[in-house]
Amino acid sequence: MSQPAPTGLFLSFEGIDGAGKSSHIAGIAERFRAAGREVVSTREPGGTPLAESLRELVLHQAMDPLTEALLVFAARRDHLQQCIEPALARGAVVLSDRYTDATFAYQGGGRGFDLALLRTLESWVQARVDAPGQLRQPDLTFWFDLAPSIAAERLAGARAPDRFEALDQAFFTRVRDGYAARAAAEPQRFARIEADAPREAVAAQIARVLEARGL
Ligand SMILES: Nc1ncnc2c1ncn2[C@@H]1O[C@H](COP(=O)(O)OP(=O)(O)OP(=O)(O)O)[C@@H](O)[C@H]1O
Numbered sequence: 001m002s003q004p005a006p007t008g009l010f011l012s013f014e015g016i017d018g019a020g021k022s023s024h025i026a027g028i029a030e031r032f033r034a035a036g037r038e039v040v041s042t043r044e045p046g047g048t049p050l051a052e053s054l055r056e057l058v059l060h061q062a063m064d065p066l067t068e069a070l071l072v073f074a075a076r077r078d079h080l081q082q083c084i085e086p087a088l089a090r091g092a093v094v095l096s097d098r099y100t101d102a103t104f105a106y107q108g109g110g111r112g113f114d115l116a117l118l119r120t121l122e123s124w125v126q127a128r129v130d131a132p133g134q135l136r137q138p139d140l141t142f143w144f145d146l147a148p149s150i151a152a153e154r155l156a157g158a159r160a161p162d163r164f165e166a167l168d169q170a171f172f173t174r175v176r177d178g179y180a181a182r183a184a185a186e187p188q189r190f191a192r193i194e195a196d197a198p199r200e201a202v203a204a205q206i207a208r209v210l211e212a213r214g215l
């Protein structure tokens with residue numbers, strides 16, 4: 001008798017720069033590993049050699065908004081094909097520091113790029129081979145919601161800013177609004193985290209969300 005296909009789990013972590021998401025991913029990985037799951041921790045743009053090369057360009061090279069949007073989707077395509085889809089097919093838990101919501105928030109909200117065109121790119125790049133007509137989306141997305149002024153204080157002096165981190169608070173207010181619109185459109189998928197809380201309180205919020213979903 002054939003075995004049922006293993007069930008992978010895809011979690012993404014989103015928020016404006018400095019919201020604190022990266023600080024919690026290792027702890028979540030440990031939680032799943034302790035439960036015996038294979039965990040793949042990855043990030044966007046990036047996660048494969050090709051996508052990491054594109055990340056360098058996107059974060060450090062001046063370019064127009066269409067080029068930027070095409071590069072983040074090109075990186076995502078390689079990431080999906082080489083990393084995310086094989087991991088999910090093995091039954092792994094994939095933890096991705098950013099995914100497509102970032103494109104809608106940064107390129108759509110922040111840059112003001114045409115959302116309809118982003119949706120078209122999304123439909124090409126994320127089409128699932130195993131489920132025709134469906135797009136690869138996270139099972140659960142943690143949105144670390146933080147005021148841009150607090151994020152800026154956290155990042156001040158922490159590291160040399162990249163092309164995005166150097167942008168002003170008006171940009172990050174639009175990015176935050178972009179995330180809010182995505183979360184409102186898909187409330188089942190999104191878990192909003194109040195990211196202005198101390199680290200331990202943020203970790204407790206995350207744990208409550210995972211427990212509520214039986215994860
Ligand atoms: N709850 C918190 N309270 C205060 N400072 C925090 C908190 N969480 C993270 N930080 C600090 O804020 C800074 C940004 O955190 P982190 O790198 O986790 O954010 P991020 O969302 O992953 O940012 P980016 O997307 O820009 O990489 C770090 O210096 C981190 O130590």
Ligand SMILES: Cc1cn([C@H]2C[C@H](O)[C@@H](COP(=O)(O)O)O2)c(=O)[nH]c1=O
Binds near residue numbers: 044045072097102
């Ligand atoms: C996936 C994705 C990312 N970005 C931006 C958002 C951040 O400013 C950087 C990534 O840096 P991080 O320290 O790893 O968070 O890239 C984007 O503009 N569009 C995207 O689709």
